[in-house]
Amino acid sequence: MTLATRRFIPVLDCPDPRALAGFYRDLLGWQIETDRDEWFELARDESTAIAFQLAPDFVPQRWPDEGVIAHLDFNVPNLDDAERVALDLGATRVHGPSTATTFRVFRDPAGHHFCLCSC
Incomplete structure (x- = not known):
């Protein structure tokens, strides 16, 4: 069922x-x-x-210190353009231990993590 x-x-x-x-x-x-x-x-x-x-x-979790239980991923055609839009709307870029070039980590205005991905 x-x-x-x-x-x-x-x-x-x-x-x-x-x-x-x-x-x-x-x-x-x-x-x-x-x-x-x-x-x-x-x-x-x-x-x-x-x-x-x-x-x-x-209260949002701190990444990478506290880890993240879940986050949202959004596939976008151009990371640079998508990042500009996200930042202009109030998102914050989060720099962490990853050196991956296919995604970028952000926090929305409430503190939830989300990624913009070009995967």
Whole structure:
């Protein structure tokens, strides 16, 4: 037996879900589909979405010191162009121990890690 789900939705806890949904909307060009005070869903299509949930006490983990439990990867056609957009929208570049040239690590405005990848 399998679950009959409409879509898989990763959820990011954050102190301001409206603001974080707006950041990812502007970064990805997706649409805000659900707009409530404590829950926002951002969708690309019927199978791809991200949700943002109110968590007033959210504290982001420090990488690489504390590790990261999960993060988002976005494949982009040009890393330099994508980095400029992310930084202009309020992301922060995170430099770590990796010397890989196929991805770059960032923090969104709430402190979640995400990667821009050219893989």
